[in-house]
Amino acid sequence: MLQIDCSIKLNQKIFKYKHHFELKNRCIGISGDSGCGKTTLLRIIAGLETNAQGNIKLNNEALQLSDENFIKPAFKRDIGFVFQDTRLFPHLTVLGNLKYALKRATTVKFSLEKVVEAFSLTPLLQRKPLMLSGGEKHRVAIARAILSSPQLLLMDEPLSGLDSAQKVELLKYLKYIKTQFDLSIIYVSHIEDELKTLSDEIIYLN
Template sequence: MNDFPINNAALNSLTNHKAPQLNININISYQQFDLAIALPIPLKGITGIFGHSASGKSTLLRAIAGLETTLTGEITLVDTSLISKRLVSKTLVNSEQGIYLKPEQRQVGLVFQNSRLFSHLTVLGNLEYAVKRCKNSRLSLAEVIKLTELSALLDQEVNQLSGGQQQRVALARAILAEPKLLLLDEPLSALDRHSKIQLLKMMLNIQKQLSLPMLYVSHSLDELQQVCDTLLVLAQGKVVSFGNIHHVIHQLNNNPECDLIQQQTSLSLPIKTFNNGHGLTALALNAQQDIFLSCDQAFEQQTQLRCFILASDISIILTEPTNSSIVNHLFGTIKQINPQQNNVLLTVICGSQDFFVTISAFSQQKLSLTLRQQVYLQFKASAVRTFIH
C-alpha cells in the first residue's frame, strides 16, 4: 500500500486510530482508466486532493459520495457518534460483503463544480429542500444563511444568480443536510478571482465554525495551499504523495517524473509586524530572520499567514547584499543540488526551513556552488505570494 513516498512516522501521526478518519481501499476500472487507492484520510480540517485532469480526483470523490457504482473494495467512515460521543465506524461500501450504501444513506455532502441547484425552487426553497430531509437538525437555517451571506438573496430565482452566488447557495444547501464529511469537487473553477477568494474564505470560516471535515478537490495548487492542512496528490489514478501540505509540495518539487506543480517554497508563518511603517508586513521565519511582503489590510486580523515563493523568483548571492532594492535576504546552507535540464534546483536550509531555488546551470557553474556551501537567498517582497488576501 505504501508505494508512494511518505515516511511511516508521518503516516502514523496522521492516521491516529482514535480520531475520525475515512478509510479507503478501492479499485475502479474503466476502459482507459484505472483507479487504485488505499489510504486512511484523517477527517480534520480541509484535506486537499490535487492532480491534473483525468488523475482520478473527481472519481474518488464520487466513489466516496456513492455516485460511482462500479467499484470494488471498501470505504469506511470513522466518526464521533452524536449520541454516545464515541467513535463509530460506518461502512459505506464493502464489495466483498455486498454492502453498498446509497448516496442518501451516507451523510456525505458534495458541492459540484456546476452548482446543480433546483431551478424550480427559489434560493430559500433550495435550502429548505436540504433542511426537510435532514435527520438531526443541529444547525439552524438562519445560522447557515448568515455564514454564507445569503440573506439578501433568499427570494431570488436561482437562475438569476451569478456563478459565485450559485456556489454559495450550493455550499449552504450541502451544509444544511448536516453531512459528517463535505466533499468539494472543483467548486471554484468556474468563478472569477474575486468570487474564488470570497468562497475560499467562507469555506475556511465554515470549516472552523462547524468543525466540519472537508475533502477539497482542485487542480489549482494556489487555492489548496491557502486552505488545506493535508494534501493528497493523485496522478493516473494512483497516490503520488500524501501528508502535511507543505511537506507534500516540497516533495513534489524534487519529483522529476510528475511535472505537477511550479516548484516553490510553501510556508505558514506567524505575522510579527503587521506594518513596519513602510508598507511591509514582517513574517517571523525564525528567531533571527524575517520575511517581508507587501502589507495588505486583510492581514490585520490574522496571526498566521500562508504564503509561497516560486523557486524561479529566488536568486543566490555569495555575499550579503547591502545596497539592493530587494528586501529579503536570507542566510542559509545548500542542502541539495538537483540538476534538471538547463536549470538546477537547489534546496537551501535557512534555520530549520527548506527553501527551493532554481537557477540556471550556467549560474551554478559560474558561482561553483557545492553542497554545504553558505549562501544568501534574495527575493523581492512581491515574490512572496498569497492567494486569498
C-alpha cells in the same frame, strides 16, 4: 477516519485508491493532473460510482464491502457533495433549495438562520438560480450542503468557472467553514494556492 481501499475501471483505465484520511474537523486537499481520478475518488466515497470494487468505511461505519456484496446507497451515507456546476434546483428559490437540505438531514446541527447569515444569503432568498451570479450560486450550493448536516463534506473544485474577484470572495466563505462549522472536508482542486490556503494536508494522486 475515512478508510478507502478500492478500484474502478472507467474508459478503459483502472483507478486504484488506498488511503486512510484522518478527518476530524480537518480539510484534506486532493490534487493531481487532469484525468488522474480526483473527481472519481469523491464520487466513489459519495456512493455515486456503484461499479467500484473494494471497501470503504467512514468513522468505522461500512459504506461499501464488496466481498459481502454490500453497498450503502448514496442518500443514506450522510455525506454532503458540492459539485462544480452547483446543481441547484432551478424551479426552487434559494430559500426552497436550503429548506430541501434541511428536510433531508437526519440530524439538524445548524440552523437555517446561522447558515444564511454566514453566507450572506438574506438578499438572495427569494431569487431562483437563474437570477444568481456564478459566485452566488456557489455560495448557495455550499450552504445547502452544510444544512444537510453531513459527517463529511466533499467539494469538487467549487471555485471553477469563477473570475478572480469571485474566487477571492468565495475563499473567505470557505475559510469560515473551517472556523465556524464542525465539518470534515475533502477538497479537490488543481490550483496549488487555493489548496494551501484551505487544506490542513494535501494528497497528490498519480
